[in-house]
C-alpha cells in the first residue's frame with residue numbers, strides 16, 4: 001500500500017502516528033494511506049519555514065517571480081499526472097480535473113507579476129525635502145488549510161502569492177485526497193524553490209490545532225465547510241493571527257419569465273451536476289419566477305437529464321464521477337430522503353444508480369427535486385452533491401428576499417434577457433459573486449474570490465489583489481534629506 005507523507009525542508013518525510021485510508025472513490029477501494037502528522041511533525045515544518053524566512057524575504061522579488069514562472073511551466077508539463085492523481089483520489093473526470101488545474105495555473109501566472117504587484121506607493125516632497133512611501137512587507141510564516149473538493153486548485157489560490165510576496169508557507173491539504181497537493185509542492189522545489197520555504201504536512205485536527213496555536217504562524221488562509229471556517233477564524237484571530245476563512249454555500253439561480261429556458265437548462269446541467277455538485281460554486285437551487293417557468297424548467301430539465309452520465313473518473317465520456325466517500329454518499333441520500341418526507345417532489349431520483357463493474361464506487365446519479373420550500377432541511381443546508389432543487393416564487397423581489405435570507409452568500413446567477421432587471425439584481429443582492437447568464441461566476445485570477453455572510457469569515461477575499469494585501473503588511477516610511485545648508489528648528493506642534 002502506498003504511503004503519502006509530508007514535505008518538510010525540501011524532503012519527503014514519512015512520519016506520523018496514525019494512518020488514514022485514501023479511497024479511489026470510483027472503485028470504492030483503499031489504494032493509499034496518508035500519514036497523519038502529530039504536533040512534533042507540524043512543528044518541524046514550522047521550524048523549517050521560520051529558518052528559511054530571512055533569506056527568502058531578502059531574495060529579490062524578480063528572482064522569486066522567476067521561480068514561479070518555471071513552476072508554471074512544470075505544471076503544464078505534468079498536467080496528465082496531476083489530473084490522474086486528482087481522478088484517483090477525488091473521482092473527478094479528466095476534463096473537469098484539467099479545468100481545475102488550469103484555474104490553478106492562472107493563479108501562478110498572476111503571481112509571476114510580483115514585481116508589479118509589490119511596487120508600493122510613493123509621494124515625493126510631502127513637505128520641504130521630505131518624501132514618503134508605502135511598501136508591502138511579508139508577514140513571515142503563514143499557513144494554508146484546504147478542502148477535498150479542489151485538491152490542486154485551492155492550494156494554488158494560496159501559496160504562489162504568499163511566496164512571491166516573500167512569506168514562507170506551511171500547507172495542510174485535505175487528508176481525503178492529499179496526493180496531488182504533495183506532488184505539486186515537489187514540482188515547486190524542482191522549479192528552484194529553496195528548502196523550507198514551502199512545507200506540506202498531511203493530517204487532520206491535530207495538525208490544524210498545532211498550526212493555530214503556534215506563535216510563529218502569522219496568518220492562516222482556510223477553505224472548507226462553514227462550521228470549521230468559523231472555528232478557524234475565531235481561534236486564529238483570538239491568538240492575534242490574521243485570518244481569512246472561506247466556508248460553505250447554497251447558490252441560487254433565478255430563472256426569469258423572459259429567460260432563454262433551453263440555455264438556462266444547459267447552463268444549470270453543468271453548474272449543478274459537474275464535479276458531482278461538490279463545488280462551493282455549484283448551482284444547487286433554481287428559483288423559477290412563476291409556475292409557468294417552474295413547469296417548463298422542470299419538464300425540460302427532466303428530459304435533458306436522460307442524457308446525464310455518471311461513472312468512473314477515467315472515462316471521459318462521463319459527465320461527472322463519484323462523490324468523495326461512503327459517508328458523504330449516505331449524507332446526500334439523507335437529504336434527498338428528507339426532502340421527500342417533507343413534501344417535495346422527486347422528479348429524477350439518482351439515489352441508487354447502477355454503474356456496471358463499479359458496484360462499490362460512491363456514485364449518486366443526477367437528482368432533480370421540485371416544489372422545494374424554505375423550511376426544508378435540503379434547502380437550509382449545503383448538500384454538496386449532484387442534486388438540483390427547484391423552487392417557485394411570484395416575483396424577482398421574492399426571489400431576492402429568499403436569497404438574502406439564506407445564511408450563505410457565496411455565488412448566485414440570474415437568467416434573463418432584461419438588462420434593467422439584471423442590473424438591479426447585481427447591485428442589490430447580498431452575495432459575493434454574481435453572474436448574469438453565467439452559472440458559475442468564479443472570478444478570474446486577477447480579481448479575487450469570496451462570498452458574503454457565512455460563506456466567508458474575514459475581510460479579504462482569496463487570490464488576486466486581495467491576497468497580495470492579505471499576505472503583506474504595509475509599512476510607510478517618511479524620509480528627509482535636507483538640502484545643503486538647511487537646518488530645521490525645534491518644533492513642538494504636531495507636524496503638518
Ligand code: NAD
Pocket residue numbers: 145146147148149150154172173174175203204205208209223224225226228229246247248249279280382384410451455
Ligand atoms: P472540511 O471543513 O471538512 O475540511 C476542510 C479542511 O479542514 C481540511 O483540511 C480538514 O482536514 C480540516 N478540518 C476538518 N475538520 C476539522 C476540525 N474539526 N478541526 C480542524 N480542522 C478540520 O471541508 P471539506 O469537506 O474538505 O470541503 C467541502 C466544504 O468546503 C464545503 O462546505 C464547500 O462549500 C467548502 N468549500 C468552500 C470554498 C469557498 O471558496 N468558499 C471552496 C471549496 C470548498
